[in-house]
Amino acid sequence: MNAIEVSNVKKSFKIYYDKGRTLKEKILYADRNKYEKREVLSGISFYVKKGEAVGLIGQNGCGKSTTLKLLTRIIYPDAGTVKLNGRVSSLLELGAGFHPDMSGRENIYINASIFGLSRKEIDRKMGDIIGFSELEEFIDNPVRTYSSGMYMRLAFSVAINVDADILLIDEILAVGDVNFQAKCFRKMQEIKNKGTSIVLVSHSMEQMEQICDRGIWLHKGKIRMEGTTKEIGREYLRYMGVEAGDVCADNERAEERFGTGEARFQLVRSRNLQGEETTVYRSGEPIQFDLEYKVYHELKYAVFGLSIFRSDGIRCYGTNTRVDGIPAYHLVRDGKISIIFDDMRLLPAKYDIDVCIEKEENDFADYQSHLNAFEVVSEEKDIGVMKMPHNWKMTEETS
Structure with missing residues (x-):
């Protein structure tokens, strides 16, 4: 049975163009009540399996948030059907369901009861909610004294502790510090593994790829594409690059490079432990990727990222400087950044990499894919993506 x-x-x-607010205005200025009917969703259909995480992505106004509001039954469709199986928890707007003059603790009771929890259930989970939010010092203060990050911590902590079957999240994780965002994603992965279905709306492909099994690209009220987050991400970024009028060099294929161009990679290469450029590596051997870039316009908030893909499109590993806890870079001059893998445990196959320079608003100054094809060789016979250190231990029963 599908969850959604x-x-x-x-x-x-x-x-409405200029709607009358009062009864007097409506009578005296009846012609002001003119309006146009704008279709936001044009016959979309999709499903979400139990325990599956699906990401919705698209430009502003494409219908992502409207879709989530339909799923939460805040609004209802003009036509078609929406079926949900199980308890629903949602994070649609920062601070929604919170009373500003009540304390954080009181708002937990209100918010959790909206999600269907009884007083006893809330009392039982209160410690977990406060502990996850890390707001112990402020939990009895009025929430109007909270920052936006503290609001998000409290709202997320309630939403993920109500034992929901379906969790709906609309862009809220853009708020908050890097460490708490990482903690949220770990928790989302944990509840997903327990069978909770997740629908995540985001403009960040990085967030989608971290948590989602599948992506849906909404465009002008219709589903333009469904597929893996990798497939959706590449097509969406390519489209956004074309829409922004980005021009690639003649020798570059358009689908391999996108970005607004404040800074761009000039040379990407890989080297072995001896510093030699090569295209063949042994499993377990160190590998270093050097990313040389050129700055065309000052970039005040830059995050460097790299992902390794197998030739069949499977992402084997991905990271960036933000995930690794490195403060954003202020790019003024050309330079080089390197990432070193001391023990690359990839199993034998052919690979390539994607690299990017991300901007503050989850946009890309430069994104390049299918770079630096290389091969990993080994005499090992393991199967999968990478070799995991392990030992076998047998315990025989005594007669």
């Missing part, structure tokens, strides 16, 4: 089934859903809104 959306079938041929349509949704429109009335957009």
